[in-house]
Amino acid sequence: SQQGEEDPQALSIQEGENATMNCSYKTSINNLQWYRQNSGRGLVHLILIRSNEREKHSGRLRVTLDTSKKSSSLLITASRAADTASYFCATDGTSGSRLTFGEGTQLTVNP
Amino acid sequence: DAGVIQSPRHEVTEMGQEVTLRCKPISGHDYLFWYRQTMMRGLELLIYFNNNVPIDDSGMPEDRFSAKMPNASFSTLKIQPSEPRDSAVYFCASRGAWTSGDNEQFFGPGTRLTVL
Numbered sequence: 001s002q003q004g005e006e007d008p009q010a011l012s013i014q015e016g017e018n019a020t021m022n023c024s025y026k027t028s029i030n031n032l033q034w035y036r037q038n039s040g041r042g043l044v045h046l047i048l049i050r051s052n053e054r055e056k057h058s059g060r061l062r063v064t065l066d067t068s069k070k071s072s073s074l075l076i077t078a079s080r081a082a083d084t085a086s087y088f089c090a091t092d093g094t095s096g097s098r099l100t101f102g103e104g105t106q107l108t109v110n111p
Numbered sequence: 112d113a114g115v116i117q118s119p120r121h122e123v124t125e126m127g128q129e130v131t132l133r134c135k136p137i138s139g140h141d142y143l144f145w146y147r148q149t150m151m152r153g154l155e156l157l158i159y160f161n162n163n164v165p166i167d168d169s170g171m172p173e174d175r176f177s178a179k180m181p182n183a184s185f186s187t188l189k190i191q192p193s194e195p196r197d198s199a200v201y202f203c204a205s206r207g208a209w210t211s212g213d214n215e216q217f218f219g220p221g222t223r224l225t226v227l
Contacts, residue, residue, distance in 0.1 A: 033215060042115075042202055042218030043154075088154070092214055097142070098167065099216060101154040 005102050006089055012108040019076045021105040023089030024069075030092050032065055033099065034074050037086045046074075046087075079109045115219035117203050123225045129191040132222045135184055136205030144216060145178055145188050146202040154202075160186065193226045200224070 007022045023032070031050045035043040049056045049065045049072065056063045062075040076083055086106050090099040116135040124130055136143045144159040158168040163180045171178070175194070180186040190197055200223050204216040 031214070042220050043204075043216075044218070045215040048213060048215055097161070097214075098144070098156060098159055099214070100156070103153045 006087070006105040008105060009103070010106045010108070012110065013079055015079060015081055015109055015111050017079055017109075019079050019083070019107055019109070021074045021087050021107070023072045023074070023102055025072075025089075025091045026070060027091075027093055029067075032063075032072050033090045033092075034061075034063060034072075035088045035090060035101070037088065037104070039085070043088065076107075079107075081109050081111045083107060083109045115203055115205055115217055117201075117219035117222050119222060120220060121223045121225075123227065124193055125227050126194055127192045128226075129189065130193045130197075130224060130226075132188040132201050132203075132224070134186045134188070134203030134219060136186070136203070137217055138184065139207065140205035140217075141208045142206045142216075143180060143186050144204040144206075145186070146204065147199045148202060148221070149199045157188070190224075193224075195226045198224055198226050 005024050013019055029051050031048050033048045034046045036046055037043045047058045047061055047063050049063045051067055060077045065072045086104040088101045088104045090101045092099050115137055118133045142161050145157040146154050147157055148154045155170055157170045158178045159166055160180045176190055178188045200221045202218050202221045204218045206214055206216045
């Protein structure tokens with residue numbers, strides 16, 4: 001199976017609520033990244049967390065990383081309709097050259 | 112900075128025809144990646160280049176697919192002959208050299224290919 005698998009596959013919430021997405025991976029990493037993809041667009045980098053970090057914040061985003069469980073979570077607080085998109089985690093393995101993307105979580109934020 | 116530029120944005124062709132997708136990476140970036148995205152298989156890495164040299168082409172599905180990077184500012188992905196199962200969105204991405212462990216990639220808008 002793929003390195004980097006998101007859970008849930010789809011999430012629907014109301015504006016103002018928090019959204020949490022999870023990612024599991026299988027091999028050692030240098031870092032883990034989260035990307036967003038709006039419908040019909042390319043992926044956009046959101047945040048990167050290194051393997052020696054446990055938590056990182058950027059605006060309304062909070063990412064955690066548990067290397068012992070090989071898992072990460074992305075929390076979007078106070079969601080907005082504009083947050084509606086697919087969210088992907090990506091891991092780089094130990095070579096760092098390439099990224100392997102998960103299957104993504106489709107987030108829908110209802111106004 | 113204009114970001115990663117891809118052309119065409121949409122391509123509709125008939126089975127058996129040759130298709131060429133083009134990519135201009137961000138100036139100064141050393142790495143260039145070609146991905147394919149479908150509902151069934153998600154986002155797949157096809158090939159990537161470092162300093163214009165192909166490093167890993169293990170994701171290229173068949174000999175019908177080929178990619179080149181003649182210089183630092185241009186790459187092509189060619190499918191010849193095309194088949195309906197090649198229908199997908201093809202993304203190009205680029206990134207800078209490995210520094211401080213940051214290897215985020217910058218994606219182009221993609222080319223939506225439909226093979227009839």
